[in-house]
Amino acid sequence: MLQDLPTVAPPRSATPAPIRPAEIVYLAEATAHGGRDGFLRTPDGQLDVRVGIPRELGGDGVGTNPEQLFAAGWSACFHSALALVGDRAGHDLTAATVSAKVGLGPTEADAFGFDVALRVSLPLLDQSLAERFVAEARQVCPFSNATRGNIDVSIMLS
Numbered sequence: 001m002l003q004d005l006p007t008v009a010p011p012r013s014a015t016p017a018p019i020r021p022a023e024i025v026y027l028a029e030a031t032a033h034g035g036r037d038g039f040l041r042t043p044d045g046q047l048d049v050r051v052g053i054p055r056e057l058g059g060d061g062v063g064t065n066p067e068q069l070f071a072a073g074w075s076a077c078f079h080s081a082l083a084l085v086g087d088r089a090g091h092d093l094t095a096a097t098v099s100a101k102v103g104l105g106p107t108e109a110d111a112f113g114f115d116v117a118l119r120v121s122l123p124l125l126d127q128s129l130a131e132r133f134v135a136e137a138r139q140v141c142p143f144s145n146a147t148r149g150n151i152d153v154s155i156m157l158s
Contacts, residue, residue, distance in 0.1 A: 019145040036065065057104075070114075071100040074143040078118060081141035085133050093133065097121045114151045121158050130157050 030042045036053045051066070053059020079098040086093030103115040122130040134155055138144045147153065 019142075019148075040069075067102045067104050067114075071102040071116075074102075074116065074141075075100040075118070077143045078120070078137060078141045081137035081144075082120070082122070082133055085136040085140060089133070091125070091129075091133070093122065093125075095124060114147075116147070116151060116153045118153065118155045119158055120155060127157070 028042070030040055030047060032038060032040050032051070034051070036051060036057075037059065039048070039050050041048045050063035052061060052063030054065055054067075055061040075098045078100070079096060082096050082098065083093050086096075097120070099119040101117045101119075103117075104112060105115070107113040120130075120134055122133065125133070134157060138155070144153070
């Protein structure tokens with residue numbers, strides 16, 4: 001499982017306890033072949049996609065890319081977190097929508113970084129309740145927890 005992989009990240013004890021899983025209940029696995037210009041596959045066959053370099057980065061733009069996959073994953077995960085906090089409060093938020101934009105660019109440290117914007121639509125709620133649920137979802141969503149303090153994230157309610 002996870003313990004079998006060599007670690008390149010800080011030891012688990014360096015992760016703040018409130019966001020560290022007490023137990024792994026699901027493990028996702030994917031393998032990349034060819035980096036940004038190749039393909040991605042999961043062992044169960046649910047994901048088998050061509051990845052390509054976006055035109056903006058000098059590629060032909062054929063295929064998806066890691067930033068699109070990150071945006072898709074975060075928007076789906078954040079939507080589920082919203083539904084969970086809504087359900088806990090007795091509100092059905094399945095009609096909500098979450099869109100994510102992931103920006104990629106060079107950092108001052110000669111590396112690359114992300115900037116993320118989430119757009120959340122909660123059409124059936126008043127503004128203050130919607131803001132409360134978004135704040136709670138930010139604490140529940142694993143993508144939000146994993147990136148907190150690492151990248152700029154803005155959330156717009158529409």
